[in-house]
Amino acid sequence: MKRKHKRLTFVAIALTLLGAATALVLSAYEDSIVFFYSPTDLAEKKIADGRRVRLGGLVEEGSVKKAGDAITLFRVTDLTTTVAVSYKGLLPDLFREGQGVVAEGRLKAGVFNAEDVLAKHDETYMPPEVADALKKSGKWQDQEKDKGKTK
Amino acid sequence: MIAEIGHFALILALLMAVVQSTLPLIGAHKGYESWMATARPAAIMQFVLVAISFGSLTQLYLTSDFSVLNVVQNSHTAKPLLYKIAGVWANHEGSLLLWVLILALFGSAVAVFGANLPPKLRARVLSVQAMIAVGFYLFMLLTSNPFERIFPAPINGQDLNPLLQDPGLALHPPMLYLGYVGFSMAFSFAIAALIEGRVDAAWARWVRPWTLAAWCFLTGGVALGSWWAYYELGWGGWWFWDPVENASFMPWLAGTALLHSSTVVEKRDTLKGWTILLAIITFSLSLLGTFLVRSGALTSVHAFATDPARGVFILGLLIVVIGGSLALFAWRAPALVSTGVFQPISREGALLLNNLIMATAAAAVLLGTLYPLFLDAIGGDKVSVGAPFFNAVFIPLMVPMIVAMAVGPMLSWKRADLKPAFSRLWAAALAAGLLMATVWVIKTDGPFMGVIGAGLAVWLFAGTGVELAERLRLFKVPLSDSFSRLRRTPRAAWGMTLGHLGLAITIAGMTGAGSWRTESIQAMKPGERVTVAGYEFIFDGAKDGIGPNYSIVEGTFRVFKDGKAFVTLRPEKRIYNVSKRPTTEAAIHTTFFGDLYAVVGDKDPNGAYVTRLYFNPLVAWMWGGVIIMIAGGGLSLTDRRHRIGAPAKRTGQGAAVAQAAGA
Numbered sequence: 045m046k047r048k049h050k051r052l053t054f055v056a057i058a059l060t061l062l063g064a065a066t067a068l069v070l071s072a073y074e075d076s077i078v079f080f081y082s083p084t085d086l087a088e089k090k091i092a093d094g095r096r097v098r099l100g101g102l103v104e105e106g107s108v109k110k111a112g113d114a115i116t117l118f119r120v121t122d123l124t125t126t127v128a129v130s131y132k133g134l135l136p137d138l139f140r141e142g143q144g145v146v147a148e149g150r151l152k153a154g155v156f157n158a159e160d161v162l163a164k165h166d167e168t169y170m171p172p173e174v175a176d177a178l179k180k181s182g183k184w185q186d187q188e189k190d191k192g193k194t195k
Numbered sequence: 196m197i198a199e200i201g202h203f204a205l206i207l208a209l210l211m212a213v214v215q216s217t218l219p220l221i222g223a224h225k226g227y228e229s230w231m232a233t234a235r236p237a238a239i240m241q242f243v244l245v246a247i248s249f250g251s252l253t254q255l256y257l258t259s260d261f262s263v264l265n266v267v268q269n270s271h272t273a274k275p276l277l278y279k280i281a282g283v284w285a286n287h288e289g290s291l292l293l294w295v296l297i298l299a300l301f302g303s304a305v306a307v308f309g310a311n312l313p314p315k316l317r318a319r320v321l322s323v324q325a326m327i328a329v330g331f332y333l334f335m336l337l338t339s340n341p342f343e344r345i346f347p348a349p350i351n352g353q354d355l356n357p358l359l360q361d362p363g364l365a366l367h368p369p370m371l372y373l374g375y376v377g378f379s380m381a382f383s384f385a386i387a388a389l390i391e392g393r394v395d396a397a398w399a400r401w402v403r404p405w406t407l408a409a410w411c412f413l414t415g416g417v418a419l420g421s422w423w424a425y426y427e428l429g430w431g432g433w434w435f436w437d438p439v440e441n442a443s444f445m446p447w448l449a450g451t452a453l454l455h456s457s458t459v460v461e462k463r464d465t466l467k468g469w470t471i472l473l474a475i476i477t478f479s480l481s482l483l484g485t486f487l488v489r490s491g492a493l494t495s496v497h498a499f500a501t502d503p504a505r506g507v508f509i510l511g512l513l514i515v516v517i518g519g520s521l522a523l524f525a526w527r528a529p530a531l532v533s534t535g536v537f538q539p540i541s542r543e544g545a546l547l548l549n550n551l552i553m554a555t556a557a558a559a560v561l562l563g564t565l566y567p568l569f570l571d572a573i574g575g576d577k578v579s580v581g582a583p584f585f586n587a588v589f590i591p592l593m594v595p596m597i598v599a600m601a602v603g604p605m606l607s608w609k610r611a612d613l614k615p616a617f618s619r620l621w622a623a624a625l626a627a628g629l630l631m632a633t634v635w636v637i638k639t640d641g642p643f644m645g646v647i648g649a650g651l652a653v654w655l656f657a658g659t660g661v662e663l664a665e666r667l668r669l670f671k672v673p674l675s676d677s678f679s680r681l682r683r684t685p686r687a688a689w690g691m692t693l694g695h696l697g698l699a700i701t702i703a704g705m706t707g708a709g710s711w712r713t714e715s716i717q718a719m720k721p722g723e724r725v726t727v728a729g730y731e732f733i734f735d736g737a738k739d740g741i742g743p744n745y746s747i748v749e750g751t752f753r754v755f756k757d758g759k760a761f762v763t764l765r766p767e768k769r770i771y772n773v774s775k776r777p778t779t780e781a782a783i784h785t786t787f788f789g790d791l792y793a794v795v796g797d798k799d800p801n802g803a804y805v806t807r808l809y810f811n812p813l814v815a816w817m818w819g820g821v822i823i824m825i826a827g828g829g830l831s832l833t834d835r836r837h838r839i840g841a842p843a844k845r846t847g848q849g850a851a852v853a854q855a856a857g858a
Contacts, residue, residue, distance in 0.1 A: 053539050054547070057539075057547075057548070057551060058551055061551050061552065061555050062555060062558075064555075065555045065558065065559055065588065065592065068559070068587060068588045068591055068592075069559060069562060069563075069584075069588055076580060076581055076582075076583035076584030076587065077566075077578045077579075077580055077584070078578060078579045078580075078581055079576055079577065079578050080576075080577035080578060080579065098579060110797075110799035110800060112718060112799065112801065112803075113717065113718055114716050114717050114718045114805045114806075132716060133716045133805070133807065134429065134716070134779075134794060134796040134805050134807050135796070135797075137776065137777040137778055137779055138776065138777070148581075176577070
């Protein structure tokens with residue numbers, strides 16, 4: 045086999061694989077991209093029930109209730125709009141009232157059924173999505189001020 | 196004082212790296228031997244200086260010197276010794292210092308052990324190494340100085356994030372960095388070869404052990420991270436396609452491809468341009484991984500409060516390194532002439548197929564990981580790309596690769612025939628088919644992926660076994676002959692066999708844990724019982740206790756199997772004294788067939804605790820398979836051609852070479 049042929053075969057295989065990969069990527073994208081919404085977005089954009097989305101905001105103070113059977117009810121707020129959330133399972137260690145949270149799940153009859161509540165690993169850390177959601181609602185207070193003191 | 200010594204040593208190391216990155220390079224170009232000769236002492240000096248700097252920071256942690264900001268933010272007097280040491284690299288600044296320490300260590304290793312390298316190549320390699328180092332030193336000194344002082348000094352520190360106070364995670368960063376930085380050697384050799392315009396088998400023999408060592412460390416680092424997520428996060432999963440996991444997985448995929456293509460360069464003197472490109476890509480992905488994780492652009496455990504100046508510097512450095520090296524590649528690669536030719540159906544062809552699939556997989560993971568960042572940067576929607584995407588793309592790519600993996604080693608170099616290879620693999624195909632049918636019947640309601648995964652694992656395991664048996668001519672010649680063949684087999688070949696067997700076992704583990712997990716979440720009062728996968732868990736309630744720097748709530752589950760006491764599990768919930776942060780410690784009992792996994796949560800007003808109980812089949816196989824893969828890599832590293840510098844060719848000739856080398 046000549047060099048030229050070898051190269052051609054190489055290029056052909058590479059292109060086929062890339063094509064296959066792209067096709068796989070595109071077909072996969074249909075349902076594997078999860079959009080992120082703040083409670084206000086969720087209310088305004090009329091998200092269809094049953095579509096998997098991420099909801100981010102603060103856990104409203106005083107809203108967390110244990111409903112038995114390992115179900116926890118709480119409300120997520122961006123300080124403008126509030127959404128009721130129901131979650132069955134163990135909440136992450138740093139889940140607390142007044143703190144930022146990101147929940148992934150589906151909206152059903154006005155209640156957000158969370159399938160995952162994402163762990164936050166550092167309590168001084170705010171997920172960028174949540175910070176942005178709060179900034180958008182104009183309720184963001186710069187928490188960096190506190191940190192400045194230690195420097 | 197110690198902080199100032201560390202800081203000063205770091206500045207000196209930067210200056211040394213500047214010298215090392217310029218003089219030898221100019222010397223090699225102009226042919227000034229004395230200039231080239233500066234590379235080795237400079238590399239060794241640079242290492243000594245960084246070691247002083249790193250030692251200083253470690254000393255500051257050990258003595259809990261709270262006049263240093265970094266120590267304040269990440270340490271506490273009450274922290275156990277192991278985590279005082281691990282605290283050094285469990286933060287942004289310290290981990291960068293560890294990065295450059297390893298970089299300088301590898302550079303000095305080339306200086307010390309590289310006596311048999313051509314002087315020009317050595318000078319250029321060390322020079323490129325120093326260029327990378329200069330970028331990192333500048334980044335540290337300008338934006339991330341670990342020795343910054345704080346006044347007035349607080350009485351005590353803020354403690355290390357409790358999630359990171361864990362033995363698995365104490366070792367995870369050094370392992371991962373040894374891998375990332377190890378690929379910098381392949382990168383430096385690649386750039387030096389491009390400057391020189393020459394790649395030969397001797398070059399590949401140098402690059403291969405570094406790539407292999409880096410690959411072993413990276414494999415270990417990724418597995419440790421996964422293991423940590425499995426037992427520490429309490430979700431019972433071991434891989435989440437989280438962006439930070441992907442960040443370490445992409446260099447692994449590219450590095451695995453590089454490992455295989457460098458064999459072709461060494462043995463067959465072909466695929467040179469591709470191997471150089473892979474070396475560049477692998478290290479670029481390592482850099483991207485380091486920074487993606489450290490920059491805070493991603494929501495995860497590794498994200499630290501960020502400083503905009505850092506982001507800009509990082510972006511600049513990435514553009515210079517990746518853009519510069521790719522431009523150099525485009526300009527110089529045509530000069531690399533390959534002499535070996537091969538048919539598509541051949542060992543080379545199979546290795547190339549591996550390379551293409553691995554590269555495609557790395558590209559797909561990269562796309563999925565960066566897509567949300569791109570979309571956000573251009574002001575689009577906020578999205579996240581989750582496990583469904585990665586599973587849908589990655590798994591179909593791996594299926595043909597694993598099928599081919601059993602066949603590839605049966606093919607001869609240059610040209611081969613598929614028919615005899617397949618005819619020898621009939622036993623493997625039969626075993627795979629039988630197991631798939633069995634799984635299909637037993638786990639009818641399980642996911643179809645389970646059937647495929649089980650088949651692939653057996654196919655690869657048996658196929659690799661058949662290849663080994665063929666090599667030893669087992670049962671075709673007397674056993675004593677087979678035994679002597681066994682002893683003569685080069686260790687690199689053993690490395691391949693173990694690596695592939697290990698992967699087969701790992702795939703079996705992943706299939707089990709991914710497809711047939713049993714999970715049960717409920718609120719339990721003391722005395723209540725739940726049955727999970729045939730094991731009966733009786734909850735005996737929870738009690739308080741005290742650990743070294745935390746308090747605990749410890750739940751007790753007695754587990755029964757077939758009415759007989761099997762094991763007692765004691766999961767904990769810890770509250771760390773300083774930060775008041777809780778962590779979850781799952782209780783795991785590992786058996787050959789699977790892990791019993793229990794987590795206890797908060798108490799509700801009725802006196803019931805939320806509990807999460809799992810049966811995760813075959814998890815131990817995953818870790819065991821990874822250990823076998825790393826052992827294979829390690830064994831291959833000790834192959835005689837890496838020690839002596841001459842490949843053991845075919846019998847007869849090889850003996851002559853060995854004699855010559857021994858004489």
